[in-house]
Amino acid sequence: MTIRVIPRLDIKGPNVVKGIHLEGLRVLGKPEQFARYYYEQGADELLYMDVVASLYGRNSLVDIVERTSREIFIPLTVGGGLRTLEDIRTVLRAGADKVSLNTAAIRRPALIHEAAQRFGSSTIVVSVEAIRKPDGSYEAYTDNGRERTGVDAFEWALRAAELGAGELLVTSIDREGTGKGFDLELTRRIADAVSIPVIACGGAGTVEHVREVVTEGHADAVCVASLLHYHAVKQWGLAGDFSEEGNIEHLKRRRGFSNIQDSTPPELKSALLAHGIPCRSAVTESAHA
Amino acid sequence: MPEQSYVAIIDYGMGNLFSVQRACAQVGRRGMITSSREELLASEAVILPGVGAFGDAMATLRRLDLVSVLRDIAASGKPLVGICLGMQLLMSESEEFGRHRGLGIIHGDVVRLQPSIADGRTLKVPQVGWNHVVPTDGATWTDSFLDGVMDGEFMYFVHSFYPRPIDPHVRCSLTTYGPTTFCSSLCRGNVFACQFHPERSGPQGLRIYRNLAAHVLRTLEGIRS
Numbered sequence: 078m079t080i081r082v083i084p085r086l087d088i089k090g091p092n093v094v095k096g097i098h099l100e101g102l103r104v105l106g107k108p109e110q111f112a113r114y115y116y117e118q119g120a121d122e123l124l125y126m127d128v129v130a131s132l133y134g135r136n137s138l139v140d141i142v143e144r145t146s147r148e149i150f151i152p153l154t155v156g157g158g159l160r161t162l163e164d165i166r167t168v169l170r171a172g173a174d175k176v177s178l179n180t181a182a183i184r185r186p187a188l189i190h191e192a193a194q195r196f197g198s199s200t201i202v203v204s205v206e207a208i209r210k211p212d213g214s215y216e217a218y219t220d221n222g223r224e225r226t227g228v229d230a231f232e233w234a235l236r237a238a239e240l241g242a243g244e245l246l247v248t249s250i251d252r253e254g255t256g257k258g259f260d261l262e263l264t265r266r267i268a269d270a271v272s273i274p275v276i277a278c279g280g281a282g283t284v285e286h287v288r289e290v291v292t293e294g295h296a297d298a299v300c301v302a303s304l305l306h307y308h309a310v311k312q313w314g315l316a317g318d319f320s321e322e323g324n325i326e327h328l329k330r331r332r333g334f335s336n337i338q339d340s341t342p343p344e345l346k347s348a349l350l351a352h353g354i355p356c357r358s359a360v361t362e363s364a365h366a
Numbered sequence: 367m368p369e370q371s372y373v374a375i376i377d378y379g380m381g382n383l384f385s386v387q388r389a390c391a392q393v394g395r396r397g398m399i400t401s402s403r404e405e406l407l408a409s410e411a412v413i414l415p416g417v418g419a420f421g422d423a424m425a426t427l428r429r430l431d432l433v434s435v436l437r438d439i440a441a442s443g444k445p446l447v448g449i450c451l452g453m454q455l456l457m458s459e460s461e462e463f464g465r466h467r468g469l470g471i472i473h474g475d476v477v478r479l480q481p482s483i484a485d486g487r488t489l490k491v492p493q494v495g496w497n498h499v500v501p502t503d504g505a506t507w508t509d510s511f512l513d514g515v516m517d518g519e520f521m522y523f524v525h526s527f528y529p530r531p532i533d534p535h536v537r538c539s540l541t542t543y544g545p546t547t548f549c550s551s552l553c554r555g556n557v558f559a560c561q562f563h564p565e566r567s568g569p570q571g572l573r574i575y576r577n578l579a580a581h582v583l584r585t586l587e588g589i590r591s
Binding site: 078079080081116119121146147150151152169170171172173174196197198199200243244268269272273274295297298356357358 | 382384385388389391392417418419481487488489490491492493494495496497520522524525543544563565566567568569571572
């Protein structure tokens with residue numbers, strides 16, 4: 078088996094954004110540009126998460142997926158605000174390979190079973206967003222960490238797997254965007270308890286954090302954002318004018334995120350390989366085949 | 367004829383047909399998503415994709431009356447490509463949730479990947495991710511659908527079951543997942559099938575589509591001359 082490295086693009090309207098604890102969003106650039114860059118850099122999959130779709134419409138997301146899937150020949154997972162089988166069908170038709178469900182699934186768990194039956198288990202990723210409580214247990218949240226559910230995150234992960242999820246995306250809201258490392262305990266408890274793959278998300282600030290969540294957290298795949306995004310932005314500089322669309326001061330100043338060491342997919346994978354962690358080595362020839 | 371020519375991508379309600387269609391476009395072929403017998407028969411090549419359950423897929427192919435036409439196409443010399451579940455459907459039978467008869471185009475069965483423990487961690491089933499494909503002993507991929515793919519190249523897999531063809535000579539590549547080494551692609555004349563998703567396997571996967579396109583062009587030129 079190989080460990081997958083999955084850049085996560087948080088999308089708001091037409092832009093890739095990045096926040097801390099899934100709030101305080103900063104604009105980083107256009108999703109298509111990030112997607113092409115990561116494809117050429119040997120990313121194993123891509124994750125698009127529409128961070129405000131739970132609140133607003135998502136026509137632009139469908140357009141972005143459509144454009145991306147024309148030129149990117151690796152798996153693309155799309156999540157954020159998908160509520161019904163029809164919503165899932167719409168994003169799959171636009172070219173997504175998998176969908177990620179959270180809010181709608183936790184409100185009505187049968188959706189997981191219905192979606193797995195209709196589209197195949199391997200198409201359905203259930204996103205478990207968790208916050209650690211003072212007693213050491215974890216509570217599941219929805220709406221990108223805005224709404225608490227009262228549901229135990231560990232129980233919910235097991236239930237989602239039983240209902241037919243093909244993979245679990247496990248995000249620590251506490252760590253998300255902080256660069257302080259993944260929540261290893263959360264990841265390992267879930268990864269050891271289910272037979273389906275677990276994708277760890279939230280907190281990667283260094284290459285070492287990624288190694289840890291694989292060897293100690295038993296993650297089957299890792300989602301990374303800030304760790305790779307800032308390097309990507311530096312590569313091509315600031316193209317276009319995003320000043321109407323959000324906070325861009327951080328881009329103008331060309332400052333890195335605190336706690337984040339920039340990296341690239343090939344660099345990250347070389348480091349994993351050096352630690353004996355199998356992963357698909359970077360594509361050596363041009364990705365423009 | 368060439369301007370209306372197309373690759374038929376069988377729509378039986380399973381899987382991401384659109385990524386297959388876009389991979390066809392990327393290598394200069396028009397992919398038509400269809401479940402019509404007539405359109406399959408009139409196509410330049412047929413792709414049977416698929417994600418999901420074997421039994422449901424066979425039931426749908428029967429309901430759409432596509433079983434006999436697929437067997438006829440396999441026997442006709444027209445390229446027939448099975449991907450993922452589409453590869454498994456070419457086999458005689460599957461043990462997925464009970465016993466199900468397949469298309470019987472390739473003799474052999476489909477069995478479940480065994481979960482296992484290695485280095486203190488569970489090897490997950492389904493296998494989701496990138497894995498190596500290597501040629502079978504003494505085989506070469508020159509002039510096959512894998513022509514130009516590097517020995518040991520990574521391809522993208524999503525599956526819980528794998529096919530076991532009886533005739534070892536049809537095996538094109540092998541892949542190892544935990545304790546299991548299985549046939550990850552097979553070829554017999556005009557029939558090619560792979561357990562991985564070439565349309566999701568980056569530039570190396572697109573080579574397989576490019577080889578299919580070249581095969582189609584040679585055939586079309588043969589008809590014209």
